[in-house]
Amino acid sequence: AVYNGRRWTYRELNARANRLARLLIEKGARPEQRIGIMVKPSLDMASGVLAVLKAGAAYVPIDPGYPEQRIKYVLEDSxxxxxxxxxxxxxPDGFCGEAILLDSVLSGDISPEDDVNPQSGAEPHNxxxxxxxxxxxxxxxxxMVEHQSLVNLCYWxxxxxxxTEHDKSAKYAGFxxxxxVWEMFPYWIAGAELHII
Known part of the structure; x- marks a missing residue:
C-alpha cells in the first residue's frame, strides 16, 4: 500500500493489521460486531479495515467529511x-463508545509476534x-455484506x-x-500494489 510517498509491503501492512486486530480482540471484538472506522485516506485506513476483519468483526466505513448528523446516525444505527x-x-458529541486513534496505536516498531495472524472465529456467513x-x-x-459475498466479488x-501481482490500482472513491470496496480487496488478494489517493 502506498500513500503520500510512504509505502508498506504486504508484510508491514499485515503486521500492523495484526497488532491492531489483537487490540480489538482484547476489547471484545467478535463476529457480527460492528466497528466504525472514520479516517482520512491513509495507510492507517488500510490497516484499520484489515484489522477489523482479522478480529472477526465487521467494519463500518464513515467518511470524516460527512455532516455530523449523518455520522451520528451511522454510529447509532450500526x-x-x-x-x-x-x-x-x-x-461526534454523544458517541458513547470508545474511540481508538490509529496513528497512535500503529506507531512504533513491529515485533515478531505481529507477523502471527490472530484467530477470529469468523465464518463465510458472518x-x-x-x-x-x-x-x-x-x-x-x-x-450488510458477508465475507462469502466479498470473496465472490474479489474472484469475479x-x-x-x-x-495480477504486477498491477497497480488507485483507491480514490470516498471511503x-x-x-x-472494489478498489481495495480484489487488488490485495491478487498481491497488487494499492495507491491511496
Missing amino acids: GAELLLTQTGVAV LAYLIYTSGTTGQPKGV HNDAFNV GFDAS
Missing part, C-alpha cells in the same frame, strides 16, 4: 461501540462490512479484469462509498 479514527478527526447508502430517498440504509473482479 450499534458501533468501537470507533477507529485519527488525530485531527473529530469524534458480516464483513456494513455500508450506508447515500440516503437521497430518505434515511440512509445500512447494507480479478477474473474479469485479469488482475463510505461501496466503490471503495
